[in-house]
Amino acid sequence: MGLFRLLFWIALIGAAFWLWRRFAQKKTAPKPRQTTLPMVRCAQCGVHVPQDQALQSQDRWYCSRAHLEQDSTPGGH
Template identity: 65%
Template sequence: MGLFRLLFWIAIIFAAIWVWRRFFGVARKRAAPPPAQASTPMVRCAHCGIHTPQQHALQLAGSWYCSQAHLEQGRKPGAD
């Protein structure tokens, strides 16, 4: 009778842990969805041709540049 009680309580404890993990594990996943990736417009540097996010690029006379140094150097032939 004592062994049966022990096995019964072990089964109850494992069932409670399984239910706890299942309920709260799913709740956590639903509560915190991954942030949506908004598409960022990309522009091409007029000097080196590398693409960079528009919010980080510098513009001068209708041309975009990836850095201040490339802005100062100006357009490079063949980069377009």
């Protein structure tokens, strides 16, 4: 009976240790945050670019300086 008790306690301690490690690892490894940037459409060519990389003139957005200048010329758009 003594051997059975010893094996029971070893199994119980092993299971408790396994569960503790499993839950402890989930708490220490945070999920990576997914960040998204707002996209805007170029008024000249229609391509979508992140807003922080786009150029704005009045209420219109542009993907490059060339498109900004083309659209602001009289024969532009």
